[in-house]
Amino acid sequence: MARLTRVQQQARTRAAVLVAAREEFIAHGYAAAKVDRIAERAELTRGAVYSNFPGKRALYLAVLIELVELVDGVAPAQAAQPSAQPPARPPARPPASLADALGAFARTWLERLPLVDDTAAGGRLQLRSLVGVFDDERGRAALAQLAHVEALLLGLALESGVPGEAPGRRVRLAELVLTLLGGAGFLAETAPGFGDPFDRARACEHLARLDLADRWEPSYLPYVAPAETCREPWSPPAGLTDLLTGEPVDLGADGLVAVLGAGRLAAAEEAVRSARPGDRVTVVVATDDPAETGSLVRLRVRDLAACLRAVFPPESWQRLRLVVDGGAAVASAAGLAAEGDEEEAAVRIRGGAIVARGHGRGAAHAVSTAPITPTVGPSRRTEA
Known part of the structure; x- marks a missing residue:
């Protein structure tokens, strides 16, 4: 067998580290996970782990990104088990109404909620939980700014992806929906089994009736x-x-x-x-x-x-x-x-x-x- 190139070997090492890291996070959660144990699981040295990832937080994020790609049916760059990928989702059809769009989005988002018999650590991974992961000011500031981006993306989809609806900004509506769903995720992590996901999806549908008088009129633009x-x-x-x-x-x-x-x-x-x-x-x-x-x-x-x-x-x-x-x-x-x-x-x-x-x-x-x-x-x- 021909010798592996340096790039191939690095890819294999990274994939092995990610598999081991996922096992460690499922078994112990983020806070209690140890890089030394991840290296042992991967049958690598601690240095080999750090040569691919600067720290535990970067490892955790890489594991979550791979999970998102697998759920989305997109092949990760270093997928350890490509045969385990689910089929890609069929192309979306335009929602029939704003309420229909909000309900469908909520049901899709809520698929991440863990089952009652999942372990606490495994459930947090399934939820893509970042509780306790970014506890520094820089990380918290980035999360706050990302929340604005997420609301913008959902708002733009609600503005242009629902035929027959009156034009207008819907970012504030998106913020409310994401707040409701984020709260459902937090409760699933801290109080597993509480609440009915279908009730939450219906609640998101009813938010379509709100008149939030949403306008895009930043006061600073005339002074730029x-x-x-x-x-x-x-x-x-x-x-x-x-x-x-x-x-x-x-x-x-x-x-x-x-x-x-x-x-x-x-x-x-x-x-x-x-x-x-x-x-x-x-x-x-x-x-x-x-x-x-x-x-x-x-x-x-x-x-x-x-x-x-x-x-x-x-x-x-x-x-x-x-x-x-x-x-x-x-x-x-x-x-x-x-x-x-x-x-x-x-x-x-x-x-x-x-x-x-x-x-x-x-x-x-x-x-x-x-x-x-x-x-x-x-x-x-x-x-x-």
């Missing part, structure tokens, strides 16, 4: 600094994947590219609402911590996207792409200075060139509303 207009070469990195569809992202297409740190993810809605008609919107989550912060974003977005794809047709969010950039490659290509978790910047792309660039709060709005002069030379700058 104007964007810099320009015409500069745009050579974006390749190999990035859209977390919503699992497909490669073409950053060279015309549209808006918003680069956001983990502490500014709520600005994703501004990018979507401010974009000009027909513009593709790409939200790039920039992080210097791909193993933890980047994995957290991948986990939460992929998990929600799997539920959305089971209910809404793909065109419900066809204008939006969401990617994670753990190496600041996109920011560098756009001529942006990396600013960590508080980064908020945007560029507008037209004809393979950067034609507007904005920094700070309201950057996406500034870039989208900037006047563009088609005849500007390759390196000249014009006033916004």
